[in-house]
Amino acid sequence: MSAETDALVQQIQQSLALLRRHLDWDAALARLDELNARAEDPALWENAAAAQSLMRARNHLAAGVDSVRRIERETNDARELLELAEAEQDAAMIAEAEGTLRALAEDAKRREIESLLSGEADGNDAYVEINAGAGGTEAQDWAEMLLRMYLRWAEKRGYKVDIIDRNDGEQAGIKSATIQVSGANAYGWLKTEAGVHRLVRISPFDANARRQTSFASVWVYPVIDDTITVEINEADLKVDTYRSSGAGGQHVNKTESAIRITHIPSGIIVACQTDRSQHRNRAKAMDMLRARLYEAELQKREAQSALVESAKTDIGWGHQIRSYVLAPYQMVKDLRTGVEKSNPDAVLDGDLDAFMAGALAARVGATRSEASAQAS
Structure with a gap:
């Protein structure tokens, strides 16, 4: 990979590391499993306000976890595509893979910033x-x-x-x-x-x-x-x-x-x-x-x-x-x-x-x- 591509991959990895740190990754996965189990309980909706609060928390946490996993998966796919393209000297495929990595770096950076919006009222109007x-x-x-x-x-x-x-x-x-x-x-x-x-x-x-x-x-x-x-x-x-x-x-x-x-x-x-x-x-x-x-x-x-x-x-x-x-x-x-x-x-x-x-x-x-x- 070129120096520019290497830098993009490192930037993505840094953003993902910060996202995991912010989520407290292992605790977030355990908490998500717990919320998913509670969401499947039919008795949950006997208290509509509590159910809505739980679902909001679940959806917010799931979105954070899913975004980290998606960016990581798509980054690995783009790197594999780039290695294949370089081996075959396919300029069009190289450009496509590099473009994907640039987009992923921007996405990861944006989500890193958005992860800071975790204050008590940050999600409000x-x-x-x-x-x-x-x-x-x-x-x-x-x-x-x-x-x-x-x-x-x-x-x-x-x-x-x-x-x-x-x-x-x-x-x-x-x-x-x-x-x-x-x-x-x-x-x-x-x-x-x-x-x-x-x-x-x-x-x-x-x-x-x-x-x-x-x-x-x-x-x-x-x-x-x-x-x-x-x-x-x-x-x-x-x-x-x-x-x-x-x-x-x-x-x-x-x-x-x-x-x-x-x-x-x-x-x-x-x-x-x-x-x-x-x-x-x-x-x-x-x-x-x-x-x-x-x-x-x-x-x-x-x-x-x-x-x-x-x-x-x-x-x-x-x-x-x-x-x-x-x-x-x-x-x-x-x-x-x-x-x-x-x-x-x-x-x-x-x-x-x-x-x-x-x-x-x-x-x-x-x-x-x-x-x-x-x-x-």
Whole structure:
């Protein structure tokens, strides 16, 4: 095999070693056998909620085990095909085998990153809240650019998006917006976007075409279901009604159907204007509040909670996670991981996977060398 092909095989083996390590392979196989046996018990479905929970756990574990076995099997097949092709000097077959190995290396790397999405709520849908920083129209226009970026990212992944709340700026852009993104591992991916985002560009709102720096914040929290209980004291809530804004039909700006709820002890504020019904908007806002409080509790349990909270102090200098520079040069750089892209237009059109993967991959950087040694 060529040096390039050798490197591809080693890359696949390293990814598989990390996947096995993450799964705790022997324990995962034993657990899967146990779940399969329990799934065949007719009495299981006497408790539908428990049965559904068990089947979700079984299917998730089976998918992880099956992917490792499939990649390993297809890698061995491709290597055998390549050896045969090289022996027969069949250029077309060599190219086919090398192409298969490249695809398998990408697949293994992607699954290695996805294996990091094992947090308590990583598989859940997500709320994404965007707020413009100080700076009036400039910051509000930047906030709307971020909103579009996440809408495009979700669209490319086939995720469903609902706009829960939108507060338009006076001249352009948005003061704030909240969306719900629904799809597999939506929260696990999007949680890497939480923080302050900085834009540098020639201002389209300045007659003198001066360079402007704008900030906007992005907070992400998981959608939670009825299996998670979050106690909220009604006495701790301040509830305001207001007229909806933005596109939405004749009722917009005519009825006070929109709801804003402030949780006084935590200072958390949520808002919803997605429905004509004030009652349904209140119910949705309460769901969002429970999710925010749950996310706050998750952050307390995480080792990096102090870093996350410090990033939320101000929407301004020193707290940004990513810089988007459109002038005098073109670059997007993640300040946590060093991941860079020289095509800001593509990034602002939803090309975020490299940044998200980089943020997740940084969590296992310390284990890669050990896994590499085990694979060799």
